[in-house]
Amino acid sequence: MKKAVxxxxxxxxxxxxxxxxxxxxxxxxALSFDYLQRHxxxxxxxxMTARAMKTRRxxxxxxxxxxxxxxxxxxxxxxxKRIGEGRPSPPDEIPVTYVPARNxxxxxxxxxxxxxxxxxxxxxxxxxIDYSGYPDCRPEYLRxxxxxxxxxxxxxxxxxxxxxxxxxxxxxxxxxxxxxxxxLGVDYSFAWSCYDPxxxxxxxxxxGRCDSCRIRAKGFAEAGVRDPLAEDxxxxxx
Amino acid sequence: MKKAVxxxxxxxxxxxxxxxxxxxxxxxxALSFDYLQRHxxxxxxxxMTARAMKTRRxxxxxxxxxxxxxxxxxxxxxxxKRIGEGRPSPPDEIPVTYVPARNxxxxxxxxxxxxxxxxxxxxxxxxxIDYSGYPDCRPEYLRxxxxxxxxxxxxxxxxxxxxxxxxxxxxxxxxxxxxxxxxLGVDYSFAWSCYDPxxxxxxxxxxGRCDSCRIRAKGFAEAGVRDPLAEDxxxxxx
Numbered sequence: 200m201k202k203a204v205x206x207x208x209x210x211x212x213x214x215x216x217x218x219x220x221x222x223x224x225x226x227x228x229a230l231s232f233d234y235l236q237r238h239x240x241x242x243x244x245x246x247m248t249a250r251a252m253k254t255r256r257x258x259x260x261x262x263x264x265x266x267x268x269x270x271x272x273x274x275x276x277x278x279x280k281r282i283g284e285g286r287p288s289p290p291d292e293i294p295v296t297y298v299p300a301r302n303x304x305x306x307x308x309x310x311x312x313x314x315x316x317x318x319x320x321x322x323x324x325x326x327x328i329d330y331s332g333y334p335d336c337r338p339e340y341l342r343x344x345x346x347x348x349x350x351x352x353x354x355x356x357x358x359x360x361x362x363x364x365x366x367x368x369x370x371x372x373x374x375x376x377x378x379x380x381x382x383l384g385v386d387y388s389f390a391w392s393c394y395d396p397x398x399x400x401x402x403x404x405x406x407g408r409c410d411s412c413r414i415r416a417k418g419f420a421e422a423g424v425r426d427p428l429a430e431d432x433x434x435x436x437x
Numbered sequence: 438m439k440k441a442v443x444x445x446x447x448x449x450x451x452x453x454x455x456x457x458x459x460x461x462x463x464x465x466x467a468l469s470f471d472y473l474q475r476h477x478x479x480x481x482x483x484x485m486t487a488r489a490m491k492t493r494r495x496x497x498x499x500x501x502x503x504x505x506x507x508x509x510x511x512x513x514x515x516x517x518k519r520i521g522e523g524r525p526s527p528p529d530e531i532p533v534t535y536v537p538a539r540n541x542x543x544x545x546x547x548x549x550x551x552x553x554x555x556x557x558x559x560x561x562x563x564x565x566i567d568y569s570g571y572p573d574c575r576p577e578y579l580r581x582x583x584x585x586x587x588x589x590x591x592x593x594x595x596x597x598x599x600x601x602x603x604x605x606x607x608x609x610x611x612x613x614x615x616x617x618x619x620x621l622g623v624d625y626s627f628a629w630s631c632y633d634p635x636x637x638x639x640x641x642x643x644x645g646r647c648d649s650c651r652i653r654a655k656g657f658a659e660a661g662v663r664d665p666l667a668e669d670x671x672x673x674x675x
Contacts (some may be wrong), residue, residue, distance in 0.1 A: 262500040267546070269553030292589045300549035304572040304587050307504070307545045311538035315507030335589040343585035350581045350643050353531045 200226040202318035203365075204309045206423050207231050207257070209245030211390045211415060212324030212368055213401045215380035217252050219367050220322045222383050227254040228316055230309055234264040237272045237299075237395060240403045251386055259307050263373065270298040271394070278395040280408035293332050293364035294410060296394050302335035313362060325366045329373035329418060331410050341366055373418030388427035389402050438464040440556035441603075442547045445469050445495070447483030449628045449653060450562030453618035455490050457605050458560045460621050464552060465492040465496055465640055468547055472502040475510045475633060476537075478641045482629035508536040509632070516633040517648035531570050532648060534632050540573035544582050546603065552592045563604045566612035567634050567656060569596060569648050579604055611656030619662055626665035 203225035207213045221227055227351045234382045242259060249257035268274035276295050301327065309321040325336040332390050334340060354360040380387065392415040395404030405412050405428070419426040441463035445451045459465055469483045480497060487495035506512035514533050540563065547559040563574040572578060583602040592598040606614050618625065630653040631643030643666070644649050657664040 214446070258504060258545065260504065262498055265548070266496060266498065267549050267553055269501040269549075272501075293595065297591050299552040300545055300586075300590060303548060303585070304542070307538055307542040310541060311502070311505050311507075311536075314537040315505055321470055334591055334594040338549070339583065340589040344586045347581035347585045350540075350575070351578040352538060353535050353572055356572040357531065415600070 200224065201234075201320070202226045202228060202313075202316050203258050203315045203320040203322055204230055204316065204318050205254075205322040206305050206309055206324065207245045207249060209241035209243070209248065209389075209391050210324070210411075211373075211380070211387060211418070212326055212376060213245075213393055214248045214252075214385050214387070214390045215376050215383070216322050216325075216367060217248065217254070218380055218383040220251060220320075220365075220386045221437045225273065228312065229254040230305075230312060231257065231259045232305055232308070233259055233261040234298075234301075235262065235273065236264070237278070238393060240396050243392040246391050247389040248386075251389055258279040258312065264298065264301075264304075267299065270299050270431065271295040278406070278409050280395075280406065288311065293334065296331060296410065297333050300335070302333075302340075303344065306348075309324065310343050310352065310362065312350050314352050315359065317335045317354070319360050320363050320365050322365045322367070324368055326371065326373070326376070326403040327377075328370060329414050331414070336369075338366070338369055341369070372421070373414055374421035375428070377422040381422070386427070390428075407425070438462065438494075439558070440464045440466060440554050440557040440652065441560055442466045442468055442490075442551045442554065442556050444547055444562065445483045445487060445545050446562070447481070447486065447627075447629050448562070448649075449481035449611075449618070449630055449656070450564055450614060452486045452490075452562075452623050452625070452628045453614050453621070454560050454562040455470075455486065455492070455604060456618055456621040456623045458558075458603075459461050459490060461587065463558065466556065467495040468550060469495065469497045470543055470546070471497055471499040472489040472536075472539075473511065474502070475516070476631060478627065478634050479629040483625050485627040486624075489627055496550065496640040500587065502536065502539075502542075506538065509533040510536050516644070516647050518633075518644065519651065521653070531572065532649065534569060535571050537586075538573070540571075540578075541582065544586075548586050548590065550592050552598070555598065556594070558601050558603050560603045560605070562606055564606045564611070564614070566608060567614075567652050569652070574607075576604070576607055609651055610659070614617065614660035615656050615660040615662050619660070624665070627663060630668075
């Protein structure tokens with residue numbers, strides 16, 4: 200069984216990617232990050248997905264990106280909200296929820312773990328269609344990371360592994376991602392999307408109005424699939 | 438004053454790079470990493486250098502690379518030792534002190550911080566001459582990282598910054614590095630090199646026999662400069 204490292208944020212995309220990698224016969228090593236993100240509750244969802252999907256191991260690496268800041272997800276900048284219709288931020292207007300070099304940091308740890316495991320594939324839920332316009336979700340970026348990875352590791356330089364960054368969702372619409380995941384049995388009640396969790400009853404509910412909630416709602420609606428969290432989370436848009 | 442992020446391990450090379458960046462008029466933001474490395478004492482030396490060299494800020498990011506392992510510096514693999522003459526490990530024989538994807542992880546955090554600071558330069562003490570043969574110290578790797586960085590960040594994609602990975606030591610001999618640092622007033626009593634610190638008197642002394650100690654000793658000897666730590670640290674080779 201081929202091993203694969205899967206970056207698992209706990210959201211819709213990474214949960215679907217994990218299911219895709221499993222359906223392709225990979226032994227899954229899921230990797231999540233506690234970077235003191237505003238929506239840190241996503242890690243609980245990542246844990247549920249990792250358990251439900253029979254991953255071989257789920258590793259959570261912790262570090263503090265608030266010390267670096269520069270993002271609405273790691274500092275006191277407000278998360279933008281909208282109500283009603285309207286396209287999420289287009290790619291030429293990168294929103295303040297962008298976290299500097301986040302995927303580069305995540306993929307770097309993924310690369311380290313893949314090298315130790317002898318896994319040649321690192322799966323990431325990057326998507327360049329229904330997304331927030333982050334530059335580190337684009338195919339040209341992912342190719343450049345892969346190229347760098349193969350120049351900077353012992354395993355690749357010695358010829359025992361050629362690393363591959365797999366982004367099976369890169370050009371899929373959100374609705375197609377959700378349809379695909381549903382076919383593969385992904386339980387989206389274990390997927391968290393919201394950037395700005397709202398406290399309620401000793402837990403959190405999604406805000407329903409940030410880009411990520413809106414992209415999720417639109418995706419489920421277009422897929423004709425009922426979002427298992429819809430009633431709780433975005434009464435405004437569901 | 439142009440800002441620069443300087444990766445500061447606390448060793449001879451990164452201390453020299455910091456001095457070079459300062460001599461070129463940069464405002465220094467020094468970045469170190471506590472990854473639970475075997476030679477974590479190097480961070481005390483990094484702090485001393487950061488203080489002595491008047492850095493604008495010194496940030497230490499913490500995470501646990503022992504969870505990933507795969508290196509003599511982060512797991513229970515023994516650090517190789519030799520006594521007497523003999524070339525340190527040549528580049529075609531990458532030693533077990535190689536830490537998977539370490540410079541990629543370090544540079545990724547450096548990139549994140551540089552983007553938030555608006556610094557276009559990230560300095561690294563990588564050297565491909567008198568070194569341990571690590572693939573992530575070679576110029577082709579550093580160029581690939583730089584290319585990736587400029588595709589994956591908001592500041593570069595929007596055209597406000599073009600990031601540059603600066604490795605001024607890349608093709609210098611260790612002895613030239615030490616001569617250069619000495620000219621610039623680097624205090625090498627604040628530079629730690631050893632991979633395998635030996636406990637002594639509630640503190641640590643270098644082993645004097647690992648690759649890193651040996652490369653240091655040879656460098657000081659060839660430079661004709663007295664290593665301020667020589668008597669304490671490698672009586673065998675000093």
